[in-house]
Each structure stands twice: as structure tokens, then as C-alpha cells.
Amino acid sequence: MDIRTQPAPRRLKFDERIQALLLPHAKRHDDITRKQRICASQLIEWVSFGLAATNMARIAERAGVSTATLYRLYPDRNYLTVDALKLGNNLLFETIQEAPRHPHPFRDLVEIVDHLLAIYRESSVLMLWHTQAFVLQSETEIFADAQNNSALFIQELQEFFFNIIDRLVADGFIQDNNRLSMFLRIQGAIEDKTVEWQGRFKVPFQPVVSWSEEAVKIAEEFFIVHGTAKFRALRQQDQVAWLDGKSLQKKALEPVDETRLQASIDRQLPFLRDVEASLRAKPRPATSDAFIWQELERFMSKSGNRLDASNRRSRIVASAIVVNYSQGFQNVNMAAVAKQAGVSTATLYRLYPDDRALYEAAHGLGTSFYMAWLAQESTSPNPLVQFCEYTSISIETFLDPRVKNAISMGAFTNALQQLDEHLSIGDLIVIYTNMLWRKRFARLLEEGFIDQPPSWDMLHALQGTTSAIIGLYLRHGIQLQPNGSWFAECRTVVDEFFQIYGTPHFHAMRRKMNWDEDLAHYKPGEVS
Structure with missing residues (x-):
């Protein structure tokens, strides 16, 4: 893949994984496959009708099982919710791992960010996290199970990013800074343009030009903060207009009547x-x-x-x-x-x-x-x-x-x-x-x-890290603790801005x- 070639449009890969689970028919005594089909059907039900309007008969029909079989496997619908959330998080991480890679350090991060931007704005991902947030915030009897499943996803996601960061540090392209802070900057910038917009504003973010350009701008900001002289020297060798995040058009905060x-x-x-x-x-x-x-x-x-x-x-x-x-x-x-x-x-x-x-x-x-x-x-x-x-x-x-x-x-x-x-x-x-x-x-x-x-x-650059910290708590039940006060921790966020x-x-x-x-x-x- 040439560095000058723009990323291809992304498919709805998470949705495809859910739909694929409905294809294999379960054998007579294969309850594992039946439960997987039922959970996949539940994920589709949330997107199609919302959490409050879920219908067990529809879920059973879509899963290709009788309602009697569904209630035999899930006599308590709360545990269907837990298993559906667990399946959703597992499929989500599998999809994230499919990010295309590139030998050039900047283009590599652009590919990864572009991949996640596409995934995080899929309707099924948004509803997965909205539903998970509701379960975690309402503290029902399934709170602990849902929290454990979500915490495992975040642990895997952090390790995925830490491996990328460790390679950039080892190659001398970024400074050996705090790994969690670097993860939060990237993850927060991605979430701020996708799940945060949908959750906070109830409307999708619209890029100025394209989502691939948004990915470039996120990667550019990351390397401005953490990049080394070696990285900057490499960047000067590659004068590609669409890869210059500093010069790309910004989404203006317009005057308001x-x-x-x-x-x-x-x-x-x-x-x-x-x-x-x-x-x-x-x-x-x-x-x-x-x-x-x-x-x-x-x-x-x-x-x-x-x-x-x-x-x-x-x-x-x-x-x-x-x-x-x-x-x-x-x-x-x-x-x-x-x-x-x-x-x-x-x-x-x-x-x-x-x-x-x-x-x-x-x-x-x-x-x-x-x-x-x-x-x-x-x-x-x-x-x-x-x-x-x-x-x-x-x-x-x-x-x-x-x-x-x-x-x-x-x-x-x-x-x-x-x-x-x-x-x-x-x-x-x-x-x-x-x-x-x-x-x-x-x-x-x-x-x-x-x-x-x-x-x-500018707002996403300032609020990305804080959005990631808040999102970890509200959507995943993980509460980070500051070293001192949050005001003191925000000094780093503001300094980066x-x-x-x-x-x-x-x-x-x-x-x-x-x-x-x-x-x-x-x-x-x-x-x-």
C-alpha cells in the first residue's frame, strides 16, 4: 500500500459479524450455537427497536428457534442481556483487530484511527454501548457481570494500543511518555467524533470533507504532542497534501443567532x-x-x-x-x-x-x-x-x-x-x-x-481525553483515579491543547x- 493512496471506504464490519452468526443452523443438541444465535438476534433487536421495545418472540424468530427454546436457555431475560453484551464486546474487539496496517508510522496510525472511526459510528456499536451504559448506570442485578465483561474489553483494547505505542517508542518515532495518557488521547479523539456525539447530542457528527481526513487530523495531533525529531524528519520527506493534518480544513464553530x-x-x-x-x-x-x-x-x-x-x-x-x-x-x-x-x-x-x-x-x-x-x-x-x-x-x-x-x-x-x-x-x-x-x-x-x-x-482536541475518561466510567464502569486532583490532571490535557x-x-x-x-x-x- 503506497503512503499516497487514500484509505478505501470502510464496510460495516461489526454488523457483518453479527449477521454471520445467524447463518449456521444449530444441530439438535447444540445449545452453544443456539445461544450465540439468540444473542446475535438480541443485538439486532436493540438496533431495530431499542432496548425498551425488545420482543422475545421476534428475537426467537430471527434466531431460528422457538420461544420455548429461548426461555429454556434464557429463563431470565437479564442474563440474555449480559450474554448479548459479552458477545457484542467480543465481536467488537475482533473487528478492531482487523485494522489494516502500514509500514510508515504516520500512515499506520491513520489507518488504525480510520478503521475505528468507521466501527464506532456503526449503529450496532452505538446501541451496544448505549445499552451497556444504561445497565451500568441503573445498577441492576446484572451490573457486576456487565461491568466485568466491559472491563475485559477495555483491557484488550488498551493492550492493542499499548503494543502500537511500544513499537513507535522502540522505533524512536514518539517519546517514551505515559502509555495510558497516550491511549486516552487517541481513543478519546475517536470517541468524541462518534459515540460521544451520538450519545450527548443525539445526532451524528458530519466531517467537513471525509472520515479519512478526520483520521489524519487525529493522528497529526497525536504526533504533535508525542512525536520525536526522528519522526518529524521522516514527515518532511513525505509531502502528501491529504496527509498534512495541519492544513486540512477544520469544522468551524459557526456564529450563532x-x-x-x-x-x-x-x-x-x-x-x-x-x-x-x-x-x-x-x-x-x-x-x-x-x-x-x-x-x-x-x-x-x-x-x-x-x-x-x-x-x-x-x-x-x-x-x-x-x-x-x-x-x-x-x-x-x-x-x-x-x-x-x-x-x-x-x-x-x-x-x-x-x-x-x-x-x-x-x-x-x-x-x-x-x-x-x-x-x-x-x-x-x-x-x-x-x-x-x-x-x-x-x-x-x-x-x-x-x-x-x-x-x-x-x-x-x-x-x-x-x-x-x-x-x-x-x-x-x-x-x-x-x-x-x-x-x-x-x-x-x-x-x-x-x-x-x-x-x-479544537474542542475535540481539548475534550478528547476527558471524554475518554468519562466514557470509561459511564459506558464501561471503570473509574480512573487522579494523582491528586482532576484539576491537576487536566494541566496535562490543557498543555497538550x-x-x-x-x-x-x-x-x-x-x-x-x-x-x-x-x-x-x-x-x-x-x-x-
Whole structure:
């Protein structure tokens, strides 16, 4: 394969592996093959109908077995879920291992990243991880089995990448840096453009030109941070335009019509403006958990007007989150919510005729809490401190064990539906995120600290590692621990961002103003 030849379009290799398991017919006493066919059918069922609408008769028919046989092999559907997740993770790693390789170190990493980008955006992979996230966040009786299966997949994935990294180090193309940090940078950049977009925004990421160019940009950033002089000398010998990640077109963070955005927010996230105002008006709570409880208590306060239907709605929606937050999604039911809200079940059903209407309203309020919390601006004049605050607040929020139940309703809304049914707030969150980060990066551009217009590429470069850390926890049940605080750990993430995008002026000011010393003595939460 010549280095100048662009990668061929990728097939849906994970989907093909699932479908292939339905082809062999089981012999009379071959229950192993039958169980494998049933699990493969379950994986297809999740993609076709969503977790909440799975139907055992359909699963049996697709698997080519009777429903009696299915229930004989899986009398408890929870253990069918566990085995299907295990099969999915095994097939996924087998598919990852098929990544094409290349003797040139840069092109080799491009091939691997391009391969994973294709796999991670397959519908079956996305639904596998959405379903796994729901199981791990709702902490049902199968939590431990699902967590062990997922942890094994991550261990295998890390070893796959560590072998690649070790070879690059041995060949002198990258520095002998922390292997886990290098893994998180690559994996996070891939996930940020695929599963994170689908999970957080409910809509797929659209590359500017092609997915192969996105792979080039991810590889370029990795080698900017970790590459050696030997690697840079090799790169200068290969002047191939499409392989120059620095010059490839970036996906711009476009200007936002804020008046129009606010009108959309008022329609689709009616609580957000009120939550943002409440956060500005009061002393900032120490954690997202404290903030959420503070807001829930406010929303559950009864109005003096018994005819105030909006107050009843607010209490009901907030109560759904309280039950979910304190007891877990598996214990959320209309009677418990009505009791918490202090209304009759008849009143609740009159305002929210079915479970899904209430869940989506509660998910909207919960989303508003997180959007308001994560949108807080730093008061520090030091850009290193600013961006450490922005990244660490995200990790600290989503790695707080007390927040897991709060997120489980969001995981359910991901897992219950087919992927082509997008929640209406998805596009709105994209625009809101676009506006927030465009302003932050624009300030860096105005100061001359970066020399490129704000782009999603910048955001992915900054948030990739943190997204990987959060994803390990929410999708795989693995909670990494910082050496000290997450704020201190985020110094490396921010430093890498400015290695990629920082200008000579930024680095000169960094030395002149002693920003690193200021950062070392900074205490998160203090007013600068």
C-alpha cells in the first residue's frame, strides 16, 4: 500500500459479524450455537427497536428457534442481556483487530484511527454501548457481570494500543511518555467524533470533507504532542497534501443567532433559562451534586396558588429526577413520582399521559442542570487556569458516583429508541455548545494565543481525553483515579491543547507572565 493512496471506504464490519452468526443452523443438541444465535438476534433487536421495545418472540424468530427454546436457555431475560453484551464486546474487539496496517508510522496510525472511526459510528456499536451504559448506570442485578465483561474489553483494547505505542517508542518515532495518557488521547479523539456525539447530542457528527481526513487530523495531533525529531524528519520527506493534518480544513464553530437560539431553548428546554439565572444569583455550590439538589428543592417547592398548573408540572418533573437520583432508574414509577410530588396519580397522568412523556420532560430538566453547570465561565485571567477549570469541571461532574443515577434517565432515552429517532433537543445542544465554545476560543484568538478560527477540531482536541475518561466510567464502569486532583490532571490535557494550537505569542506570554507558576498555586473554586 503506497503512503499516497487514500484509505478505501470502510464496510460495516461489526454488523457483518453479527449477521454471520445467524447463518449456521444449530444441530439438535447444540445449545452453544443456539445461544450465540439468540444473542446475535438480541443485538439486532436493540438496533431495530431499542432496548425498551425488545420482543422475545421476534428475537426467537430471527434466531431460528422457538420461544420455548429461548426461555429454556434464557429463563431470565437479564442474563440474555449480559450474554448479548459479552458477545457484542467480543465481536467488537475482533473487528478492531482487523485494522489494516502500514509500514510508515504516520500512515499506520491513520489507518488504525480510520478503521475505528468507521466501527464506532456503526449503529450496532452505538446501541451496544448505549445499552451497556444504561445497565451500568441503573445498577441492576446484572451490573457486576456487565461491568466485568466491559472491563475485559477495555483491557484488550488498551493492550492493542499499548503494543502500537511500544513499537513507535522502540522505533524512536514518539517519546517514551505515559502509555495510558497516550491511549486516552487517541481513543478519546475517536470517541468524541462518534459515540460521544451520538450519545450527548443525539445526532451524528458530519466531517467537513471525509472520515479519512478526520483520521489524519487525529493522528497529526497525536504526533504533535508525542512525536520525536526522528519522526518529524521522516514527515518532511513525505509531502502528501491529504496527509498534512495541519492544513486540512477544520469544522468551524459557526456564529450563532442567539435570539433565535434562546427562542428554541424556551420551547424545547423551558427550564434552562431559569436554572441559569438561579446559578448566577446564588453563591456557587461546591459540586454539581450540591447544585442539582439545590435546584430540585427549589423546583419541588409548592406554590401558594392551588390552581397553578405550571408549579404542579415542575414538581412532578423534579420529583421524577429525585426518585431516579436517590433510588435509581429501575425504581422510577408513576406512583412513586406522584407521592414525591405531593399530587394524585390521576393528576400526574392528566399532565403526563404516559411514562415516556414524563421521562423526556425529566431528561430535559436534567439536561438543563448540566448545561447550566458546565457553561460557567472562569473568572481567571490566566488561560491555563481557565481551560483547566473547563475540563476538570466536566470530569468531576460526570465521575461523581452520586451523579450516576441522575444520568441513568438520559442513558435510558438513548437506549430505548432506534438511532434514527432523534430527540428534538439534540440539535439544540449542538448549537448551544457551538455558541459557548466559539466564544471561549474567540477570546484566545483575539489575544493572539491561537491563530486559527474557533473549530470543533479544537474542542475535540481539548475534550478528547476527558471524554475518554468519562466514557470509561459511564459506558464501561471503570473509574480512573487522579494523582491528586482532576484539576491537576487536566494541566496535562490543557498543555497538550496549547502544544497543538498555541502560537509563539502564547508561549512567550506563558513564560513572561509565569502562568505555570500561577497554575501550580491555584486552588479550584477560588475567585481570581
